[in-house]
Amino acid sequence: MLRGKPVIRRAAEALLPHVDVLLPVGDDPLLADSLEGLDVMPPVSGGAERHDSVRNGLEALAKLPEPPDLVLVHDGARPCVPAEVVQNVINALKTHEGVIPAVAVIDTIKKAKDGIIIDTVPRDGLWRAQTPQGFRFGTLLELHRTHRDARTDDAALLEQAGHPVAIVEGSEDNIKLTVAEDLMRLEGVIDRNLLPRVGLGYDVHAFEEGRKLILCGIEVPHTKGLAGHSDADVGIHTLCDAIYGALAEGDIGRHFPPSDNEWKDMDSARFLVHAGERIRERGGFLVNADVTLICERPKIGPHAEAMRNRLAELLKVSVSRISVKATTSERLGFTGREEGIAATATVSIMVPDTGEA
Numbered sequence: 001m002l003r004g005k006p007v008i009r010r011a012a013e014a015l016l017p018h019v020d021v022l023l024p025v026g027d028d029p030l031l032a033d034s035l036e037g038l039d040v041m042p043p044v045s046g047g048a049e050r051h052d053s054v055r056n057g058l059e060a061l062a063k064l065p066e067p068p069d070l071v072l073v074h075d076g077a078r079p080c081v082p083a084e085v086v087q088n089v090i091n092a093l094k095t096h097e098g099v100i101p102a103v104a105v106i107d108t109i110k111k112a113k114d115g116i117i118i119d120t121v122p123r124d125g126l127w128r129a130q131t132p133q134g135f136r137f138g139t140l141l142e143l144h145r146t147h148r149d150a151r152t153d154d155a156a157l158l159e160q161a162g163h164p165v166a167i168v169e170g171s172e173d174n175i176k177l178t179v180a181e182d183l184m185r186l187e188g189v190i191d192r193n194l195l196p197r198v199g200l201g202y203d204v205h206a207f208e209e210g211r212k213l214i215l216c217g218i219e220v221p222h223t224k225g226l227a228g229h230s231d232a233d234v235g236i237h238t239l240c241d242a243i244y245g246a247l248a249e250g251d252i253g254r255h256f257p258p259s260d261n262e263w264k265d266m267d268s269a270r271f272l273v274h275a276g277e278r279i280r281e282r283g284g285f286l287v288n289a290d291v292t293l294i295c296e297r298p299k300i301g302p303h304a305e306a307m308r309n310r311l312a313e314l315l316k317v318s319v320s321r322i323s324v325k326a327t328t329s330e331r332l333g334f335t336g337r338e339e340g341i342a343a344t345a346t347v348s349i350m351v352p353d354t355g356e357a
C-alpha cells in the first residue's frame with residue numbers, strides 16, 4: 001500500500017489513460033481486488049522469472065480478437081511513472097520499433113568483489129533503464145517465444161537480436177519499489193504532487209423518545225435518541241459533510257438521499273466508510289479531522305476516546321488524526337433547551353493537484 005492505495009493500482013492508473021487495453025500479470029491473490037473498478041483485463045498468471053511473466057502476458061494479448069500493434073511493458077512496482085514519460089515512449093514508437101525511458105548515470109560506477117572495488121566503469125553513455133518499455137507487439141512476442149533465457153528487461157531481447165532500441169527521457173520520480181527506503185521516496189513523490197484542502201461540516205438532529213442515541217459511531221446512554229432517516233448520528237453526518245466539502249463532492253444527502261428507503265435506519269458508519277474511500281479514490285489521504293458536539297447532555301467527555309477510535313477505524317487512519325470534543329451552548333438556543341444536538345466538523349486532506357487553476 002502506498003498512501004492508502006495498492007502500489008499496483010497506482011501503476012495501472014498511471015498507464016490507463018494512455019492505452020487501449022491493460023493486462024495485469026501476476027499471482028498475488030489480492031491482484032484482482034487491488035484493481036477492482038478499473039477498466040483492466042482479467043489478470044493472467046505470472047511465471048518463474050520476469051521474462052516468463054512478460055511472455056504469459058504477450059500470449060494472452062495474442063489471443064485477443066484484435067491483437068495490438070504496439071505494447072508497453074511496465075513494472076507494477078513503478079507506481080509513480082509520470083504521464084510525460086509514458087507519452088515520451090508512445091511518441092517515439094512512431095519512429096522506432098523499440099523504446100525505453102531511462103535516466104543518465106551521473107554517479108561514478110564502481111564494480112566490487114567481496115566489498116573491494118575491482119574496477120571503475122566509465123559512465124559516459126550509461127543509462128538507468130526504466131519502464132514502460134515500448135515495442136512492436138509482433139516483434140516482442142516472436143523474440144519472447146524464441147528466446148527463453150533470463151533478462152532483466154525486455155529491451156535486451158531486441159538489442160541482442162540486432163533491433164535498434166531508442167532511449168527517451170525517464171524520470172527520477174519513476175522509482176521502482178524494490179527496497180524499504182523506496183517506499184518513503186515514493187511517498188515523497190506522491191506528497192509533492194498533493195495539495196491541502198479543508199472542509200467544514202455542520203448538522204443538527206432533534207431529540208426523539210424511544211430511539212438509541214448514536215454519536216460518532218457509538219451508542220451513548222441517554223434518555224432520548226435523535227430523530228432522523230438513518231440512525232441520525234449527527235457526529236458522523238457532520239464529518240461526512242466536511243470530507244465531501246473538502247473534496248467538493250457535495251454533501252451526505254447527495255450521496256445518500258434521505259428520500260431513498262435504502263438508507264432508512266442505516267448505520268451511519270456506512271456513510272463515513274464511503275467518505276473515507278472517496279479520499280483514497282481521489283489519490284489523497286486525511287491529515288486530520290476535528291468533530292465538536294454541541295449539547296447540554298449527555299456528557300460526551302467520558303465517551304470521546306471511544307468515539308475517536310471508532311471514527312479512526314471507519315476512516316482507516318491513525319486515531320492521532322481524529323479529535324472529538326464537546327461544548328454546551330450555555331443553555332442558549334435549541335441545544336440549550338435540549339431540543340437536539342448540533343455538531344460541527346473540520347477536516348484537512350491532501351489530494352493530487354488536478355492542475356486546474
Ligand SMILES: Nc1ccn([C@@H]2O[C@H](COP(=O)(O)OP(=O)(O)OP(=O)(O)O)[C@@H](O)[C@H]2O)c(=O)n1
Pocket residue numbers: 294295296297298299300301302325326327328329330
Ligand atoms: N455535552 C457536553 C458538553 C461539554 N462537555 C465537556 O464539558 C466541558 C465544559 O463545557 P462547557 O460548559 O460548554 O464549557 P466550555 O465551552 O468548554 O468553556 P466555556 O464555558 O468557556 O464556553 C467541556 O470542556 C467539554 O469537554 C462534555 O463532556 N459534554
Ligand SMILES: C[C@](O)(CO)[C@H](O)COP(=O)(O)O
Pocket residue numbers: 050075077128129130131152153154176
Ligand atoms: C525493467 C526494469 O525496471 C528496468 O530497470 C528492471 O530491470 C526490472 O527489474 P526487476 O528485478 O524485474 O524489478
